[in-house]
Amino acid sequence: MEYKNELRRFIQEELHQYLSHVSVDLTIFGFHDGQLKVLLLRWKGSDDWSLPGGRIHRDENLDAAAYRSLQERTGLREIYLQQFHTFGEVERYKNFSRQETAVRLGIPADLHGELFRRDVSVGYFALVEFAEVTPTPDRFTDECRWWEVAGVPPLLFDHNDMIRLALKTLRQQLSYQPVGYNLLPEKFTMPELQRLYETILGKPLDRRNFQKQMLAYGLLERLEERKTGGAHKAPFLYRFDREKYGKALEEGI
16 A cells, blocks of 8 residues: 555656656666676565666756666666667567556556556666675665576566667677776686676687787786685786776777
8 A cells, every 4th residue: 555655646746857758777787606687676565577767857867867766776876877779669568568567566547647658768788896786676666686687587568678688789899898897896807807708798708819808908907916715726816997997988999
């Protein structure tokens, strides 16, 4: 009952503060235990999941709305965020119909008109360091947690399509922009960086060629420290040169 009352309050008191028919949706990637993960929300009183996102205040820039939503879900401020696609199909209910979605989420019939009107959604993807994120649900969800990309369940709306396209865009970017600074801890080994690239690309890479290519970019600084605790010879630790990385990100490699 409280959930339904919250929906009514939002429609009656707050919805007019936002742009109508336009929203943002966020595909937030993290890397942990050798797996690429994505942050999802579970709606109140249901077992149904979706991507984080939200509406845009009438006096708010589009990117600012995306950064605000991202900060609210992760607790992070300085995050790599990129707009990658606008989703504007007439029918955006892919796994469950409009009516099925309403029933699954327990939305009263008299609220359908406002909550299920046609929206155009601007998709963003973000790259974050897994350990730094505090997953935080919003007012209409009970849980916010990481899922392995390979194990994402059927999502509400067209959000599975969003994840697939965000991952495709990320893979394409590997050919001309650096990736890693936002997904790895400050210090990491070359095998850890290679594992990240292999996970994103979904295929193995030659170790020698990978290391040669990464060092050729001039973005990595090898430290005198070695990673300890392994069974084999401890590999050297590396870190990204933040200034060079930022410039390469802006200009492309």
